[in-house]
Each structure stands twice: as C-alpha cells, then as structure tokens.
Amino acid sequence: MKDLNLLVSSPRKIRQSNEIAALQALHRARRLSRADLARVLNLNRSSSGHIIAELTAAGLVREVREERAARPNYSRAGRPGVMLELVPDAMFFLGIEIGVEHITATEIDLGASSIRTRTVAFDGPAHSVDDALRHAIALACSDIPPARMALCEGLGISIPAQLTLDGTVHFAPLLGWKDVNLTEIAERHLPRSVPVRVENDANAFAIGAAYNDTAIHSGVTLFVVMESGVGSGILVDGKLFRGGHGLAGEIGHLHVDGEPGKGRSLEQIVGLASILAEYRRVTGRAAATFEEFLSDVHDRAPQAVTIAEEWARTLAFALVQTCRIIDAGRIVLGGSVARLYPLVAARLSAHMLAAQSSSFPLPAIQLNAETNFGPAFGAACLMHQRYLSLESHRFLDDD
Amino acid sequence: MKDLNLLVSSPRKIRQSNEIAALQALHRARRLSRADLARVLNLNRSSSGHIIAELTAAGLVREVREERAARPNYSRAGRPGVMLELVPDAMFFLGIEIGVEHITATEIDLGASSIRTRTVAFDGPAHSVDDALRHAIALACSDIPPARMALCEGLGISIPAQLTLDGTVHFAPLLGWKDVNLTEIAERHLPRSVPVRVENDANAFAIGAAYNDTAIHSGVTLFVVMESGVGSGILVDGKLFRGGHGLAGEIGHLHVDGEPGKGRSLEQIVGLASILAEYRRVTGRAAATFEEFLSDVHDRAPQAVTIAEEWARTLAFALVQTCRIIDAGRIVLGGSVARLYPLVAARLSAHMLAAQSSSFPLPAIQLNAETNFGPAFGAACLMHQRYLSLESHRFLDDD
DNA sequence: GATAATATGTTGTGTGAAATTACAATTGCC
DNA sequence: GGCAATTGTAATTTCACACAACATATTATC
Numbered sequence: 001m002k003d004l005n006l007l008v009s010s011p012r013k014i015r016q017s018n019e020i021a022a023l024q025a026l027h028r029a030r031r032l033s034r035a036d037l038a039r040v041l042n043l044n045r046s047s048s049g050h051i052i053a054e055l056t057a058a059g060l061v062r063e064v065r066e067e068r069a070a071r072p073n074y075s076r077a078g079r080p081g082v083m084l085e086l087v088p089d090a091m092f093f094l095g096i097e098i099g100v101e102h103i104t105a106t107e108i109d110l111g112a113s114s115i116r117t118r119t120v121a122f123d124g125p126a127h128s129v130d131d132a133l134r135h136a137i138a139l140a141c142s143d144i145p146p147a148r149m150a151l152c153e154g155l156g157i158s159i160p161a162q163l164t165l166d167g168t169v170h171f172a173p174l175l176g177w178k179d180v181n182l183t184e185i186a187e188r189h190l191p192r193s194v195p196v197r198v199e200n201d202a203n204a205f206a207i208g209a210a211y212n213d214t215a216i217h218s219g220v221t222l223f224v225v226m227e228s229g230v231g232s233g234i235l236v237d238g239k240l241f242r243g244g245h246g247l248a249g250e251i252g253h254l255h256v257d258g259e260p261g262k263g264r265s266l267e268q269i270v271g272l273a274s275i276l277a278e279y280r281r282v283t284g285r286a287a288a289t290f291e292e293f294l295s296d297v298h299d300r301a302p303q304a305v306t307i308a309e310e311w312a313r314t315l316a317f318a319l320v321q322t323c324r325i326i327d328a329g330r331i332v333l334g335g336s337v338a339r340l341y342p343l344v345a346a347r348l349s350a351h352m353l354a355a356q357s358s359s360f361p362l363p364a365i366q367l368n369a370e371t372n373f374g375p376a377f378g379a380a381c382l383m384h385q386r387y388l389s390l391e392s393h394r395f396l397d398d399d
Numbered sequence: 400m401k402d403l404n405l406l407v408s409s410p411r412k413i414r415q416s417n418e419i420a421a422l423q424a425l426h427r428a429r430r431l432s433r434a435d436l437a438r439v440l441n442l443n444r445s446s447s448g449h450i451i452a453e454l455t456a457a458g459l460v461r462e463v464r465e466e467r468a469a470r471p472n473y474s475r476a477g478r479p480g481v482m483l484e485l486v487p488d489a490m491f492f493l494g495i496e497i498g499v500e501h502i503t504a505t506e507i508d509l510g511a512s513s514i515r516t517r518t519v520a521f522d523g524p525a526h527s528v529d530d531a532l533r534h535a536i537a538l539a540c541s542d543i544p545p546a547r548m549a550l551c552e553g554l555g556i557s558i559p560a561q562l563t564l565d566g567t568v569h570f571a572p573l574l575g576w577k578d579v580n581l582t583e584i585a586e587r588h589l590p591r592s593v594p595v596r597v598e599n600d601a602n603a604f605a606i607g608a609a610y611n612d613t614a615i616h617s618g619v620t621l622f623v624v625m626e627s628g629v630g631s632g633i634l635v636d637g638k639l640f641r642g643g644h645g646l647a648g649e650i651g652h653l654h655v656d657g658e659p660g661k662g663r664s665l666e667q668i669v670g671l672a673s674i675l676a677e678y679r680r681v682t683g684r685a686a687a688t689f690e691e692f693l694s695d696v697h698d699r700a701p702q703a704v705t706i707a708e709e710w711a712r713t714l715a716f717a718l719v720q721t722c723r724i725i726d727a728g729r730i731v732l733g734g735s736v737a738r739l740y741p742l743v744a745a746r747l748s749a750h751m752l753a754a755q756s757s758s759f760p761l762p763a764i765q766l767n768a769e770t771n772f773g774p775a776f777g778a779a780c781l782m783h784q785r786y787l788s789l790e791s792h793r794f795l796d797d798d
Numbered sequence: 799g800a801t802a803a804t805a806t807g808t809t810g811t812g813t814g815a816a817a818t819t820a821c822a823a824t825t826g827c828c
Numbered sequence: 829g830g831c832a833a834t835t836g837t838a839a840t841t842t843c844a845c846a847c848a849a850c851a852t853a854t855t856a857t858c
Contacts, residue, residue, distance in 0.1 A: 010845060011814040014408050018815090035835055043409075047816050049836065078834025079824035162759075170760075220643040234724075236640075243726025244619040245760050250723050255716070255754075317654070324649050325633075325724050327642025355654075360561070361569075361644050409816055410843040417844090434806055446845050448807065477805025478853035 015051070017390060018043070022051050023060065024388050026086050027112065028214060031064060033081025052084060060090050060110070086110050091151045093387070094194075095380025096136040097158040097201065100124045100174045103132075104376040105140035112211055112384050114377060124175045130185060132175075133157075137189045146191070154195045154383025157186060158204035158375035160229065165246045167198040174229070197382055201225070201375040202249060203240055206233025207385070208378025209334055209368050222328040222363070224251070224319075226337035230267040234326060240382075241326075251322055256314050269314040272337050278307050290336065297343050312344040316351030323363055334368035341367050414450070416789060417442065421450050422459065423787050425485050426511065427616075430463065432480025451483060459489050459509070485509050490550045492786070493593075494779025495535040496557040496600065499523045499573045502531075503775040504539035511611055511783050513776060523574045529584060531574075532556075536588045545590070553594045553782025556585060557603035557774035559628070564645045566597040573628070596781055600624070600774040601648060602639055605632025606784070607777025608733055608767050618728040621721060621762070623650070625736035629666040633725060639781075640725075650721055655713050668713040671736050677706050689735065696742050711743040715750030722762055733767035740766050 018041065025040045026032055032040065038048035055061040064083045088109040097104040101124065106117040118139060124132060136157070141149065159182065161172030167183040182198045190196070199207075206223035210216040217238040224232045230252040234241040241248050252267040268274050272290065279293045280286055282303045296304035319331060333341050341348065345365070352362055408416070417440065424439045425431055431439065437447035454460040463482045487508040496503040500523065505516040517538060523531060535556070540548065558581065560571030566582035581597045589595070598606075605622035616637040623631045629651040633640040640647050651666040667673050671689065678692045679685050681702045695703035718730060732740050740747065744764070751761055 011816090011843095014410075014413065014815060014844095017408060033835075044817055045836070046818085046838085050815080076834070077826045077832065079836080081835055220647075241635075241640075241725075244728025244762070245726055247759065248619075248724065248726040250726070250759075254720060254723055321653060321720065322724055324653055325647065325721050326640075327644055327647040327649070329643025360646065360649075363643070410814095410845090411816095413844060432806075443846050444807070445809080445847080449844080475805070476803065476855040478807080478855095480806055 015054070018047070018051055019055060020388060020390060022048075022055065023086070026061065026084065027388060028217075030111075031083045031085050033083055035081050037084070060087055061085070062087050088113065089151075091153045091387075093154045093156070093380045093383040094140045094152060095156045095158070095204075095376040095378065095383070096140050097204070097374060097376035097379065098122075098124060098132055098136055098175070099160065099201075099375075103136045103139055104374060105136060106374075106376040106380055107140070107144075108377065108380045108384060110384075112381060117376065129169075129177050129180050129182070133182070133185050134189050137186065141191060149192050152192065152194050153387050154197070154380075155186065155190065156204070156379030156382040157182060157196065157198045158201045158379040159198060160201045160231075162250070163198055163200055163246050165242060167196070169198075170245070170247075195383065195386065197379075197386065199240075199379055199382055200231070200233070200246070202231030203233040203242070204375040204378035204382065205334060206235055206249075206332075206378065207240060207381050208374065209332060210235050210238060211378070211381040211385070216330065216332075219329040220326060221330045221332060222249075222319075222322060222326065223332045223334060223368075224338075226270060226272070226333070226335040228271050228273045230271050230335075232322075234328070239385075251318060254318050254321065256317055266314065266318045270311055270318070270337065272335075275307060275311065275337065275340075279304065282307070294339060294343070297340065308340060308344050309347060311340060312347040313351050316348050317355055319363075319365075320352050320355040324360070328363045330364045330366065332366045332368050338367055341365075414453075417446075417450055418454060419787060419789060421447075421454065422485070425460065425483065426787060429510075430482045430484050432482055434480050436483070459486055460484070461486050487512065488550075490552045490786075491547075492553045492555070492779045492782040493539045493551060494555045494557065494603075494775040494777065494782070495539050496603070496773060496775035496778065497521075497523060497531050497535055497574070498559060498600075498774075502535045502538055503773060504535060505773075505775040505779055506539070507776065507779045507783060509783075511780060516775065528568075528576050528579050528581070532581070532584050533588050536585065540590060548591055551591065551593050552786050553596070553779075554585065554589065555603070555778030555781040556581060556595065556597045557600045557778040558597060559600045561649070562597055562599050562645045564641060566595070568597075569644070569646075594782065594785065596778075596785065598639075598778055598781055599630070599632070599645070601630030602632040602641070603774035603777035603781065604733060605634055605648075605731075605777065606639060606780050607773065608731060609634055609637065610777070610780040610784070619725060620729045620731060621648070621718075621725065621727040622731045622733060622767070623718075623737075625669060625671070625732065625734040627670050627672045629670050629734075631721075633727070638784075650717060653717050653720065655716055665713065665717045669710055669717070669736065674706060674710065674736065674739075678703065681706070693738060693742070696739065707739060707743050708746060710739060711746040712750050715747050716754055718762075718764075719751050719754040723759070727762045729763045729765065731765045731767050737766055740764075 021041055022037055025037060034048045034052055035045055037052070038045045041048065052061060061084055064085050088111045090110045092107050092109050092115065095106045095108070101121060102119050103122040104117065104119045107115040109115055120139060122135060159169065159172060160174045161177065162170040164170050167181065169177050169180045169182055171178055183196050186196045187193070202223070202225045205225045209223055210221060216235065219237070221235045222232055223235065224230065232249040232251045234249045252265065254266045255263045256266050256269060257263050275293065276290060280288045293304055297308045348365070356362060420440050421436055424436060433447045433451055434444055436451070437444045440447065451460060460483055463484050487510045489509050491514065492507050494505045494507070500520065501518050502521040503516065503518040506514040508514055519538060521534060558568065558571060559573045560576065561569040563569050566580065568576050568579045568581055570577055582595050585595045586592070601624045604624045608622055609620060618636065620634045621631055622634065623629065631648040631650045633648045651664065653665045654662045655665050655668060656662050674692065675689060679687045692703055696707045721727070747764070755761060
C-alpha cells in the first residue's frame, strides 16, 4: 500500500523528484556543473539545465564565481563548466537535545554545516515535559529575528527515551516521562509552524555522526554511544533503521554474562557510571574522575587495566552478538566512554576474533573523534535529510 | 549514488514504474477493476486504462469473465467494473533448494502459486559444487519443454551457507564449499539465459513464508527456522534485510549462557540434533524420534518436559536479545522443531516477559504451519519479487 | 416501469517534462 | 590558427498523465 504511492506519477511530480535528486547530488558533491549533474542523474544536459534554472530561481542553488586559478586540475579539453553549489543561507534547520543534565540547541544550514551550538545546564527530571520543551525551543530560537525564522525548515528533537514511530514518548526512565506526544507539545511552543520530528538520542547521534561522511552512506553501520547509558543506532545506506516500534538498537540492556535469568546488562559493565564506580572502589578514591582512569590505563596501572580489560571483553561480546543479527559492515564508537577504545583497541579486536567463528567477517571499528557531533546536530540533520526527500514541505503544495 | 538513479524519472520510466505498481497491486488484491486500480495507484481512470491496455497486450493481465452471480456483495450503485487479474501462465519462476541430504525444486507462476514441487535425496557433501548445481537444475527443468522454458523469468537458489551480497558462497560448512560464485556456475548449466539469484536458506524460507501473507508486508518480522541448525531471516516491509555482507539473521551462533568466552550457542540447545541427543540420553533409547519426544512433552513426561523447558527458556532469551537489536514486531517460528512451540507457548511467553524490561513491547509470536513453504519456494518468490520490481528484465531494454 | 443517481470505461485534448537535435561558446592540443 | 572536445542553451519532438466529455451499465427512487 505504501510503496505504491511513492511511485511518481504526474509530470509535475517528475520535476519535483528530479529537483530533489539534484539537491542531494549537490549536497554530496558540494560542487557540480550542469553537465556533471546530468551525468550523475542520468539525465540530458538540457533537462539538467532546466532543473538548475528552477532551483536557482527558488534561491536554493547558485553559480560559484570561481577564481580562474582555482582549478588547474581536471584540465580536460573542451569548454569548462560553470560550477554550481547549494546556497547555504537559503534556509536552516534546528536541532535540540534534551538530556538529563543539559539542553543543547544547534542550527545547521542547507549545506548541513553547523552554524552555532549552545548548551545550558538543565535538570531534566525536575521539569515537566512542557517546561523542558519551552526552555529548549527558547534556547534554539532566542537569537533568531522573526524575519529569519521564516527560513527555518524543520526542528529535530533528541530525547533519551524509547519513542514510537510517530514521535510519542513511550517511556523515558531518565526523565520520568511516559506516553507524551512530544510533536504536539513542541508545535505549541514554536513561534511558527515548522515540521517537527522526535528521535531517540542514540539514533540522532548515529545520523549526525554519519551525515557528512560519504563513506558511510552505503552498507550497514552500527553507531554505539556510551555514556552513563549505552545505546546504539543502526544506519542502512545512510538511513535510520528504526525497527517495528522505533526501538531498534537498544543494546544497553543486552545480557552479557551469566545465565539468561540473572546476569548483567551491557550498560552495567560498559557504561560510564559502572566504570567509575568500580574504579573508585578499587582505588579507594571516591572522587576519582574518568580522566584519571584513562590516564591510569594509559600508564598500565594494574587496577585500571583490569577494568579496561573487562570493558573490552564485554563490549566485544556484545558487538559480536549484535553483528550476528544485523551483520554490520562497520561499527563506530562514540560517547565519552569511547575514549577508552584507542587504549584497548587490540584487546577488543582479539576478543571479537575469539568470539567470532572464523568464517564470519569482522566489521571495521572506528572511533568517532568529532565530539562536536552530538544528538542535537543529528536531530538537525534528520530534518535536513527530510527536506532533501519527497516529504519535503516545498514539494507538497498540492495533494 | 545509487539512491539517486531510483529517484530520477523520465516519461518512459514513469510508465514502467506504474506498470510495475499495477502488477504489484494486482498481485496483492488478486482482482481489481480499472477504476479500483486507479484509486489504489492514485492515478486517473484513463491512465489506469492505458496501463492495463499495455499489460493486456503483453499478455500479463486479462479480464476475468465473471459469472453474473459471483458478486452479490459490494452491490454499489453504478456500472460495475470489469475485473482484471494476472495471467498466471504468462511466465513462471524456478526455485531450488540444495540441502545437505536432499534437493528440492519448485515452480511458481505469475500469481506466486506453487505449480509443482519435487524432492530427491542427494548427498550434498559428497558432490562438487558443479555436480550439485547440474543435478538441481536438471531436476527443476526436466519436464519443461523448450518452448515453455522461454517463459521462465528467473531462478532462485537456496543454499545452507553464508553468502556475500553478489551470490558468492563465502562459507558453507555443511556442504564443504568455500568461495564459489554460484551464480556463474548456475548460468552455465541453464538451458537458457535467465536471471539467477542465490540466497541463504533461512532468508529464502523467510521470504517464502511471508510472501503470500498480505498482512506481514509492513513492519519488521523475524523468521526463525529451527532444524538441526538454527537460522533466521529478517523482513522489513516485506523485503529482506541482508546486512552488510548478506549474513544478517545468523542467530544460530548466538551465545545464550555462560561467560562470553565459554558458553553454548543457541543452536546447541534449540537445534534438532541437540534435543534428540539429550532426549535419547535421558530416556536411554538411542533410536528415539522427535515425534516420540513431542508426544512425551504432550503427555507431560518429566524428562521430556525438562528438555522442553530449557528449550523455551533458551529460545526466549535469544529472541529477546534479538528484538532488543532489531525491534521486531512479529516473530514467526518455522522448521520441524517449531512444532514444539504450541506445547510450550505459555512458558516461552513467560520467559520472554521476564527477560524483557517491562517497557519494551513484546513481539507477537506465530507458528508457521505451512510445511509446504520451504526455502525452494522462497527462492522462487525472490525471483517473483524481483520481476515485480524495477530490476525486472522486461523493463531494462535500454540503458 | 420510468427516471434519477452513481459508477465504469473510453475517447479526445491539453500540459508538462524530458529526449533529441542543433548550434554557439570556450578551452586544450597540434 | 585549425581542430577536437566539452559545455550550455534553444527549438522541436515524444511521451505519459490529467482533465473533460460521453456512452454504458447498474442501483435507487418515485
């Protein structure tokens, strides 16, 4: 039923979907000539020209006035093409992350570049849903003059919660929320009607970390976020895999040892809180920090190394289990705890190799170094992605 | 790069994709009038008429001459529409399953109805890849006269093996094959050039079990096949989720108890071989059958019940772990061991409920009763599905 | 039973978008 | 400078769909 409607029908819709394809292509390649675009999209040069004309008139695309010396490379024979690029300021997208201790708001442009990010402390559990959203939206919109607000094409919200597919909070243990429709509430607090989407924080992080990395756009990638809690997001060809209820990737509660009934969860061993608790216990220093722990591991202090070894062993086990099910081609580790990874990368690999039957291909593991890419950025990217798809506001006038 | 080409459309491609959508709609609904089709596809009646005319001329669709008494229901006012249906005999698809002990070949028509199925004993490990495929293809094609062979629009092959995405056997422990490109070999043995696709047996089973069940077409469904080995296939909106290397759903080797390093795999507790071995051990009857075991469980013989309880407990644990990752909305149990499920359904549910955190929705569990739907049928369905998609041979003349 | 209302299928016409073709413009290479 | 190669644009053609009009077939209503 739903596949069928996605198929394009009327002439006008052809142009719309081709325009979207052109925007996507320009986003990925940053710069293309009309002829380049025609090749990428398998279109005629003339059609490409018409599409560009329409997008230029709409203010989304412009010719880049290039310094003549700027391209000594690619000196093919023939008339050189005029390069085109997206107009970054044509619009912007907002992303906010409502965390347990803070709220972050970010703003990205049409090129998916971060314009600015702001974070404030916020005691999440102490506030109602309504208060939290009002604070967050105020933070995001505060410095934006009304005229500019008209260029906002979407607001993404990231929440540490289990969400159903329609943006309703199913259960948010960390915030104490339950069964609230965030989309509805957010729309009430917005100065202007804007598309809103809510997403789990791990999923949002995954989108953000992958969004400007063209290599990740194909295949299956697992993004693991390790803070106090542990979550993950699964990306298939650059698109989020949400599962039947939007809860896919909730690996924090995987059982990783002991009998099925008892045993501990991944989060209870790999999470920040557990590591710190254990490190403080063995060192006897109740105020020891994660930085000190990392430093100790680096210096090969036995007590810290033991903790790190169990961390690596447990994480390896969970990753192998997960890959048996989704067969990820790549794993990206993020969150503050991920800084432990470079210190024990070899151990992690060894444990994974041991747990894996030899014939099963091991995924590549990467560290997400960009601390800048948080859930807020990812939530904004989600709206950027939405704009560059058939759901886009601009193309839904009729129907 | 690959998304873009699917988005782009030209007049001719519109017609193609609309024809495909029409075929899909007719396949799902079995019978539609031109006006019905127009509504389903969001097209004008006249366009619908044109599309049907083209498909009728191609011999894929026909008007059903209806007995007048056949529709006392749906007696709306107005001129009744002429019902349309796919022409089953317009083409057919072959599916073969190469197992460890047998080869099955099946043939389905354009309506995805099974025409005939044949099975012969075959000692897989004793034969070379080449021999096995020659046998299998001969079995599938033996009774088909050359003239009819021209109507064959695809051959699907199911193998108990890990396959890469391009149809190469990565590793087939049960058959002793390794690193063979089955597609290539199969094409050599075919009497005529025909699209070929190779698929893991669990994945093929999943496709087949779901293919004619219209209700399953949306959401995430996990199909678990339990024989001597245990495998599974994941279906997302009716389409197979293959993972990064085509190995998604290999849950047979999930660790289900003990410490990460040691512990047993799901297969070693839930698989047929293990159940039988344990049952024979505790009863002392070395020739005891699975039927006898089922009968004992039914009669609540303590020894058998103990085995069944561990089966339920272990399976529940594995299913919960899997659903934490992919968040399946539904689980379908198949394979001969699945017959144990109805006897311990309540226990399985209880164990799943206990293992699941209360906020996590439990998937619905179903038994796949149709023993007829084997991997061979699924492999054929895979080709049927392929024909009803943009990859279809019929629509790739140009380019 | 006649008429109205409703729905279907077909035909002709118009429109929009892309393909095709042709051509001017711009560069590199000889 | 001549030639090949490439780009961008304009005119024309082709194609598929939407729309409107109409004949047709059936039910509902008086």
